[in-house]
Amino acid sequence: KNKVLDTSSKDLTPSYDWFQTDYLVTVVIYTKQKGMNSEMVIVDYQDGRLRIDSILRDYSYLLHIVHVAEKVGKVEIVLKKKDNIAWSKLGQPLSSHNSFIKCTERGLYYRKCKLISKTEVTHDTKLFCLMLPQSTHLQVPVGHHIYLKQIIAGTEIVKPYTPVSFSLKSDFKEPSHHDRTHLILMIKIYPNGLFTPELDHLQIGDYISVSNSEGSFKKLQVQTLEDLFLLAAGTGFTPMVKLLNYVLTNVCSLRTVKLMFFNKTEDDILWRNQLEQLALKDKRFEVQFILSEPKKEGTGKQGKISSSLLSEFVKRSKKDSKVLICVCGPAPFTEQGIQFLQDLGYSKEEVHSFTA
Ligand code: FAD
Ligand code: NAD
Incomplete structure (x- = not known):
C-alpha cells in the first residue's frame, strides 16, 4: 500500500487516452495508483488551453494541450464540444505536456479569480470570497495553502494564504457546491505591509491571480x-x-x-x-x-x-x-x-x- 513511487520504473508513469461522441470529448488518465480523489486533480481551461494536473503523492502528471477542448485510479474529464464535429486529435501539445515530475519542480500555475465579497472579521482582518473561473476545478486540501499574485509598483509579488470555510460548522460533511467553486480567505491587513494594503484596495468584481495549492499536511x-x-x-x-x-x-x-x-x-x-x-x-x-x-x-x-x-x-x-x-x-x-x-x-x- 505504501509503496515508494519509483519513477525510474516506466510502469508507474501515468498515461492518457481520449474518446469522443458527437457531443462530448472524454479524456481519461490512467494514474496506475489507487486512492484517487477529486482534490488530486486540477483542471483549467484558459485562453483555449486545456491543462490537467494530476497530483500523485509528490509527483505531478500534466496534460497541457491547446485546441480547440477513486477506485481504480482512473481520472475522467468530460468536455462538452462547442461544435458537434469529429476531432482528428485532442490538441496540439504545449510545453510540459505528458510530463511526470516532482510537484516541487512543476512551478506555480495561476488562474484569475473574481472578488465576490469582502467582510469584516475584526478591526484589521477580513474575509475575502473569490470565485474560481467556471472552467477550473480546484479543491484545496485541508491544511494546504494557495499563493496570491499581484503586480505592485511594476514587480510581481506572491504571498501564501490558507483558505478557510465560511464558518465553523459542527455539521460539516462533504464540500458543498459553493465550497467547490469559491475560495474563502481570512486575511489580516497590515497598514505598513507590502501586499495586504493592495489587496484591500481591490473592488468587488476585480480579479486576482490564484495559484494551485501546496502543503505537507496529509x-x-x-x-x-x-x-x-x-x-x-x-x-x-x-x-x-x-x-x-x-x-x-x-x-x-x-x-x-x-x-x-x-x-x-x-x-x-x-x-x-x-x-x-x-x-x-x-x-x-x-x-x-x-x-x-x-x-x-x-x-x-x-x-x-x-x-x-x-x-x-x-x-x-x-x-x-x-x-x-x-x-x-x-x-x-x-x-x-x-x-x-x-x-x-x-x-x-x-x-x-x-x-x-
Ligand atoms: P509585510 O510587508 O510582510 O509586513 C507584515 C508586517 O511586518 C507589517 O506590520 C510590517 O510593517 C512588518 N514588517 C515588515 N518588514 C519588517 C521588518 N523588516 N522588521 C520589522 N517589521 C517588519 N496571512 C493571513 O492573513 N491569512 C492567511 O490565511 C495566511 N496564510 C499563510 C500561509 C502560509 C503558509 C504563510 C507562510 C503565511 C500566511 N499568511 C497568512 C501570511 C501572508 O503570507 C503574508 O505574510 C501577510 O499577509 C503579510 O503580507 P504583507 O506583504 O502585507 O506584509
Ligand atoms: P500577531 O503579531 O498579532 O501575534 C499573535 C500572537 O503570536 C501574539 O499575541 C503572541 O502570543 C504570538 N507571538 C507573536 N510574536 C511572537 C514571538 N516573537 N515569539 C513568541 N510568540 C509570538 O500575529 P499576526 O500578525 O496575526 O501574524 C500571524 C503570523 O502567522 C504571520 O507571521 C503569518 O505569516 C503566520 N501564518 C502562517 C501560516 C502558515 O500556514 N504557515 C498561516 C497563517 C499565518
Whole structure:
C-alpha cells in the first residue's frame, strides 16, 4: 500500500487516452495508483488551453494541450464540444505536456479569480470570497495553502494564504457546491505591509491571480487520531478552520480537540463567538484564549507560548492515546512551540507545523 513511487520504473508513469461522441470529448488518465480523489486533480481551461494536473503523492502528471477542448485510479474529464464535429486529435501539445515530475519542480500555475465579497472579521482582518473561473476545478486540501499574485509598483509579488470555510460548522460533511467553486480567505491587513494594503484596495468584481495549492499536511495524519491539540497565534488560526471542520465530522476515533489561541488583545481574536458556540455544541471541543498584550487586567489567561502553559494543555486524554499537535503562527512562535513540545517528549510524528 505504501509503496515508494519509483519513477525510474516506466510502469508507474501515468498515461492518457481520449474518446469522443458527437457531443462530448472524454479524456481519461490512467494514474496506475489507487486512492484517487477529486482534490488530486486540477483542471483549467484558459485562453483555449486545456491543462490537467494530476497530483500523485509528490509527483505531478500534466496534460497541457491547446485546441480547440477513486477506485481504480482512473481520472475522467468530460468536455462538452462547442461544435458537434469529429476531432482528428485532442490538441496540439504545449510545453510540459505528458510530463511526470516532482510537484516541487512543476512551478506555480495561476488562474484569475473574481472578488465576490469582502467582510469584516475584526478591526484589521477580513474575509475575502473569490470565485474560481467556471472552467477550473480546484479543491484545496485541508491544511494546504494557495499563493496570491499581484503586480505592485511594476514587480510581481506572491504571498501564501490558507483558505478557510465560511464558518465553523459542527455539521460539516462533504464540500458543498459553493465550497467547490469559491475560495474563502481570512486575511489580516497590515497598514505598513507590502501586499495586504493592495489587496484591500481591490473592488468587488476585480480579479486576482490564484495559484494551485501546496502543503505537507496529509489527512492520513488524523485518520485514527484520539487527541488533537491546536496551537494557533493570530492568523495562524487559518489552517485550523478546515482542520476543525474536517476532524469533528470525519474522524470517529476522536475524543478531544483543544485549541489554544494566542492573540495580542481581545479585539484581535478571530471568530471568538463561533469558537465558543462550537465548544458549547460539541463536547469534544474546547478553546482557551491567551492574550500577550491585554487591554484590561484579569480577563482570561495572559502571556506568550511557554513550556509551562503547554505542559498543562497538551495532556493525553488517556495513556498512550494517539495524539497530534498542530502549530501555526509567526515563525518565532512556531519554532518555540516545536522546541517546547520536543522537550516535553512529543515525537516528530506527533507534531505538525504549517509552513510554506
Ligand atoms: P509585510 O510587508 O510582510 O509586513 C507584515 C508586517 O511586518 C507589517 O506590520 C510590517 O510593517 C512588518 N514588517 C515588515 N518588514 C519588517 C521588518 N523588516 N522588521 C520589522 N517589521 C517588519 N496571512 C493571513 O492573513 N491569512 C492567511 O490565511 C495566511 N496564510 C499563510 C500561509 C502560509 C503558509 C504563510 C507562510 C503565511 C500566511 N499568511 C497568512 C501570511 C501572508 O503570507 C503574508 O505574510 C501577510 O499577509 C503579510 O503580507 P504583507 O506583504 O502585507 O506584509
Ligand atoms: P500577531 O503579531 O498579532 O501575534 C499573535 C500572537 O503570536 C501574539 O499575541 C503572541 O502570543 C504570538 N507571538 C507573536 N510574536 C511572537 C514571538 N516573537 N515569539 C513568541 N510568540 C509570538 O500575529 P499576526 O500578525 O496575526 O501574524 C500571524 C503570523 O502567522 C504571520 O507571521 C503569518 O505569516 C503566520 N501564518 C502562517 C501560516 C502558515 O500556514 N504557515 C498561516 C497563517 C499565518
